[in-house]
Amino acid sequence: MSTITTDATMVEFLHLNNHHSRPFLSTQNCYSNPTFSHLRRRRPFQKTSLSHFVSPPKPLLVVLPLSVATHALLSPAATLSQDVGAAAFALGGGYGLVSAFDYLTDRNIISKKLSRKLVHIFSGLLFVASWPLFSTSSEARYFASLAPLANCLRLVVYGLSLATDEGLIKSVTREGKPEELLTGPLYYVLTLAVCAIVFWRESPVGLLSLAMMCGGDGVADIMGRKFGHVKLPYNQKKSWAGSISMFAFGFLISIGMLYYYSALGYFQLDWNITTIRVAVVCFIATIVESLPTTEIIDDNISVPLVTLLTAYICFQL
Ligand SMILES: C/C(=C\COP(=O)(O)O)CCC[C@H](C)CCC[C@H](C)CCCC(C)C
Numbered sequence: 299m300s301t302i303t304t305d306a307t308m309v310e311f312l313h314l315n316n317h318h319s320r321p322f323l324s325t326q327n328c329y330s331n332p333t334f335s336h337l338r339r340r341r342p343f344q345k346t347s348l349s350h351f352v353s354p355p356k357p358l359l360v361v362l363p364l365s366v367a368t369h370a371l372l373s374p375a376a377t378l379s380q381d382v383g384a385a386a387f388a389l390g391g392g393y394g395l396v397s398a399f400d401y402l403t404d405r406n407i408i409s410k411k412l413s414r415k416l417v418h419i420f421s422g423l424l425f426v427a428s429w430p431l432f433s434t435s436s437e438a439r440y441f442a443s444l445a446p447l448a449n450c451l452r453l454v455v456y457g458l459s460l461a462t463d464e465g466l467i468k469s470v471t472r473e474g475k476p477e478e479l480l481t482g483p484l485y486y487v488l489t490l491a492v493c494a495i496v497f498w499r500e501s502p503v504g505l506l507s508l509a510m511m512c513g514g515d516g517v518a519d520i521m522g523r524k525f526g527h528v529k530l531p532y533n534q535k536k537s538w539a540g541s542i543s544m545f546a547f548g549f550l551i552s553i554g555m556l557y558y559y560s561a562l563g564y565f566q567l568d569w570n571i572t573t574i575r576v577a578v579v580c581f582i583a584t585i586v587e588s589l590p591t592t593e594i595i596d597d598n599i600s601v602p603l604v605t606l607l608t609a610y611i612c613f614q615l
């Protein structure tokens with residue numbers, strides 16, 4: 299079945315009413331489930347174990363007000379092409395982002411420290427933002443994970459000095475040592491892959507984990523180095539400015555990411571309770587990041603892990 303849309307009005311009509319046209323929508327209505335009815339707003343939802351409050355996914359194509367938007371049940375070949383293209387975009391985008399910051403660093407347009415943090419912030423957030431480009435097939439999440447997994451391989455190869463990539467080492471290491479690639483950067487891309495595969499677009503948990511690891515922790519570093527004169531009483535390596543920035547920017551980026559996915563139809567969240575939940579998650583993640591545990595466990599593991607656990611609990615309550 300396919301419906302060719304001819305204008306934004308029709309696309310909006312499909313968006314608001316396409317539960318009639320969605321072949322895979324469960325007729326189960328969450329209102330019948332009192333536990334989660336407060337999470338939903340308007341439309342019947344597909345009930346699954348973790349995504350009990352998530353509307354069935356829509357490919358980006360369905361909700362974009364495109365003049366020639368096609369709302370069609372894509373053929374397997376078209377779905378494969380869409381996922382391969384999106385994976386190639388993510389892979390190329392990651393390589394291009396690192397190369398761009400290497401260019402800026404080489405020409406002393408930005409400092410090496412700032413370059414690394416901006417790569418830390420933007421590569422993960424742009425990766426998550428690219429997820430709606432993938433199809434609604436069950437394999438889409440694995441195609442999406444190809445970009446971080448390919449970078450895992452890249453980091454291991456260059457981290458073990460089996461080959462060399464000066465641009466990569468300059469852009470993502472603190473001291474320019476190849477073995478540094480096997481710590482923070484490797485944990486970072488592994489976290490991206492795990493969130494894509496395990497949580498994907500079906501739950502706020504993965505989105506919040508990456509928003510805090512990429513956005514919150516990244517901004518904490520930048521603001522903490524610049525304005526962090528007053529150190530935390532229990533950790534002289536971290537500052538109030540860094541931690542407050544992590545909470546504030548982590549919260550804003552998290553809400554922004556949930557709103558982005560909500561606007562695309564993946565979530566219908568009760569924003570009153572969601573705002574409180576996100577604030578609690580960001581606060582706890584900020585506390586954990588501020589602890590003097592960097593020598594024991596890398597922030598790229600501790601921050602997403604505590605965010606994931608806290609978000610999973612908060613969004614079940
Ligand atoms: C600098 C990075 C991690 C170090 O973290 P920390 O030690 O400062 O805490 C980030 C490493 C990024 C990686 C080399 C490239 C990742 C690309 C990503 C998987 C795909 C991005 C796609 C998007 C569309 C640009």
Ligand SMILES: Nc1ccn([C@@H]2O[C@H](COP(=O)(O)OP(=O)(O)O)[C@@H](O)[C@H]2O)c(=O)n1
Pocket residue numbers: 482515518519520521522523526535536537538539540541544587588592597
């Ligand atoms: N909460 C925080 C986090 C970082 N920072 C500053 O940012 C620097 C790097 O932070 P970090 O060790 O967490 O760096 P990454 O492990 O995130 O790369 C710290 O040495 C502080 O100068 C801060 O002042 N307060």
